[in-house]
Each structure stands twice: as C-alpha cells, then as structure tokens.
Amino acid sequence: MCVTVSCSRAASTDMPEWRWPDPVEPEAPEVVETHPAIVAQGWINVTASYTAVPEGIAIYRSPAQLGGQKAVAYIAVADLTKISWDVRAIDDPDISGTTELLKTPSEFYKETAAPVIVNGGYFFSEGGKNYNASVAVSGGRTYGVNINYASMDWVTMYYPTRGVFYQNENEPRVGWTYWSGGAKHYLYSEPAKNSWENDPLQVPDASFPAAAVDFAPQTAIGGGPVLIQGGNIVNTWKEEMLYGDGADDKMPEERHPRTAIGFTADKCMILFVCEGRGMTEGVAGMSFAEEAELMKALGCTEALNLDGGGSSCLLVQGQETIKVSDGSQRPVASVVMLKTK
Numbered sequence: 513m514c515v516t517v518s519c520s521r522a523a524s525t526d527m528p529e530w531r532w533p534d535p536v537e538p539e540a541p542e543v544v545e546t547h548p549a550i551v552a553q554g555w556i557n558v559t560a561s562y563t564a565v566p567e568g569i570a571i572y573r574s575p576a577q578l579g580g581q582k583a584v585a586y587i588a589v590a591d592l593t594k595i596s597w598d599v600r601a602i603d604d605p606d607i608s609g610t611t612e613l614l615k616t617p618s619e620f621y622k623e624t625a626a627p628v629i630v631n632g633g634y635f636f637s638e639g640g641k642n643y644n645a646s647v648a649v650s651g652g653r654t655y656g657v658n659i660n661y662a663s664m665d666w667v668t669m670y671y672p673t674r675g676v677f678y679q680n681e682n683e684p685r686v687g688w689t690y691w692s693g694g695a696k697h698y699l700y701s702e703p704a705k706n707s708w709e710n711d712p713l714q715v716p717d718a719s720f721p722a723a724a725v726d727f728a729p730q731t732a733i734g735g736g737p738v739l740i741q742g743g744n745i746v747n748t749w750k751e752e753m754l755y756g757d758g759a760d761d762k763m764p765e766e767r768h769p770r771t772a773i774g775f776t777a778d779k780c781m782i783l784f785v786c787e788g789r790g791m792t793e794g795v796a797g798m799s800f801a802e803e804a805e806l807m808k809a810l811g812c813t814e815a816l817n818l819d820g821g822g823s824s825c826l827l828v829q830g831q832e833t834i835k836v837s838d839g840s841q842r843p844v845a846s847v848v849m850l851k852t853k
Contacts, residue, residue, distance in 0.1 A: 647734030
C-alpha cells in the first residue's frame with residue numbers, strides 16, 4: 513500500500529515513532545603504522561595513494577628536507593616474511609654483450625606487473641650491443657657480473673672488487689665480488705683497497721683481498737659503492753674505483769639522483785630513490801655520503817648504492833614517484849622488483 517501526505521495538511525500528532533535507527537557513517541578503519549620509527553623521522557606514509565599495494569609493502573614520501581637540504585625522495589619498505597624480491601635483467605652473463613634491448617622500468621612493469629619496481633645496476637652500450645656492468649642473478653641463474661677491470665688510460669689496468677646485494681637461504685647481505693673471466697666468481701667480505709693514486713693491486717683470487725667463497729646466490733643485484741655493512745657506514749666508492757681520482761670526477765661527492773637497496777635490523781627491505789638535478793626547483797639530490805647516512809637512519813644494517821642519475825626511477829603499481837632527471841624514463845639493463853610470496 514502506498515500512502516501520500518499532502519504538504520498543505522498539518523502533520524498528524526499520532527504518527528508512530530520512527531523505529532529504524534538513523535544511518536551512521538562507518539568509521540574509517542584504523543591504520544596500524546608498521547614502521548613508526550620511519551614516520552618519527554618525518555616520512556609520510558602514502559601507501560593509500562596507490563591502488564592495491566600488497567600487504568607487507570609500505571610506501572613513504574620524504575619530508576620536505578633531508579639532512580638540511582630540500583628533498584624529494586621515496587622508499588618502499590617490504591616485510592620479507594610476506595614479500596619476496598627478484599631481479600630482471602638483459603641476458604649478458606659474461607660481459608660479452610647482447611643485442612637484447614634495454615627496457616624502461618615501465619616496460620619491465622608491463623611484463624611482470626610487480627607492485628614495486630626500481631632501477632638496478634650499471635650498464636653500458638657499445639658497438640650495437642648492450643652490456644651488464646653489474647651483477648644480476650634471478651632464481652640462481654646469472655644474467656650479469658660486476659665488471660672486472662678499470663683504467664684511466666687503458667694502458668694501466670686495475671682489477672677492482674665491486675659491490676653486490678645478495679641473498680641465499682639466509683638474510684640479504686652485501687659484499688664485494690670479482691669474476692675471474694672463467695668459471696670462478698668470488699665473493700669477499702671486504703674490498704680490494706685499490707686507489708687511482710697507487711699502482712694496481714694484484715688480480716683478486718681465492719685468497720685476495722680476503723678469503724673468498726664461491727659466489728652462487730639465489731638472488732642478487734650489483735652496483736656500488738657498498739654503503740653500509742654490518743650496521744657500519746663504509747661507502748667504498750674509492751676502493752671500488754667507480755669514478756675518477758677525485759680531481760677529475762667529483763660525482764660521488766656531488767648531489768645527484770640516487771637509488772639504493774638495503775636490509776634493516778627488523779628484517780625489512782628498503783628500496784630508495786631520490787630526485788635531483790633540479791627537476792623540482794631547489795632539489796639537487798644526494799652525495800654517496802649523504803645517501804649512506806640516510807639509509808642508516810632508516811635502520812639499514814646492509815645497503816648498496818645502485819645506478820643513479822637519469823636511471824633513478826621507482827614505480828609503485830606502475831606509477832612513477834620521483835620526476836626522472838632525463839625527463840622520461842631511461843631504458844636500463846636491470847631492475848629490482850618486490851612481489852608477494
């Protein structure tokens with residue numbers, strides 16, 4: 513039965529009481545902050561800004577300043593009891609080059625749909641081929657090794673050990689590797705202490721620069737320098753001979769976009785990127801030393817710098833975070849991914 517009431521008629525005083533409760537707006541679910549120490553440093557949890565980020569991953573944006581400098585930076589923090597990490601790379605396991613194309617992080621995302629992707633290690637292109645210049649290992653298979661030589665004039669040759677972030681069945685760790693050019697791939701707990709100012713040290717082997725173990729990780733990404741080892745800042749860019757002698761190349765001490773990977777005391781992985789080169793007015797980036805201090809402040813006990821500059825790019829569900837300094841994503845040889853187990 514349908515009842516209508518005329519507006520011109522006085523309302524009845526004997527209408528039955530309204531027996532249904534007024535609708536109540538549901539309270540927003542309480543968000544339990546899983547990384548309060550990071551928030552206490554001014555980082556802002558922006559996970560809800562992205563669609564369907566898996567449980568176990570949290571995304572943070574930096575405060576307006578880091579270390580007294582204007583900053584735009586993001587971190588992805590992954591609980592490794594719920595989240596796994598992996599590497600994708602061009603297939604160049606022996607620095608002989610490949611015609612396989614480099615890909616932007618977005619192209620890697622289209623192939624994998626990984627919820628978080630960050631650029632990986634160093635690389636170069638020459639003579640129509642692309643080369644991994646950093647370790648890349650996925651599922652125990654080697655796709656790249658750290659480049660095993662350095663020279664200022666291509667007459668005097670050095671043989672540096674270079675940084676790697678790796679994992680077997682244990683927790684992630686950093687170390688330094690040397691690939692012998694054959695079957696031997698060495699892992700060391702300390703770098704060969706090379707320097708452009710001194711004569712080359714001997715070629716690394718099973719006992720130099722320290723007792724080596726065979727490098728056979730399940731997952732690994734190379735780069736350099738190692739920033740933190742065993743909770744201590746080491747910043748071994750000089751020993752790894754990544755750049756010139758200081759007089760010719762100040763890049764390690766200058767501020768640029770940076771990318772890093774780290775592991776914390778509370779068993780989380782951190783992927784870090786910072787913007788630079790004035791893509792946002794006044795934002796220069798970070799030096800290696802500043803990056804190392806930041807990763808330590810975030811709780812990292814192990815951390816490695818990855819390729820930076822125009823390569824620095826972090827995607828969350830396929831969306832860019834920082835403004836990349838080339839103006840558009842640079843095709844790279846490798847990426848690091850987070851995904852559910």
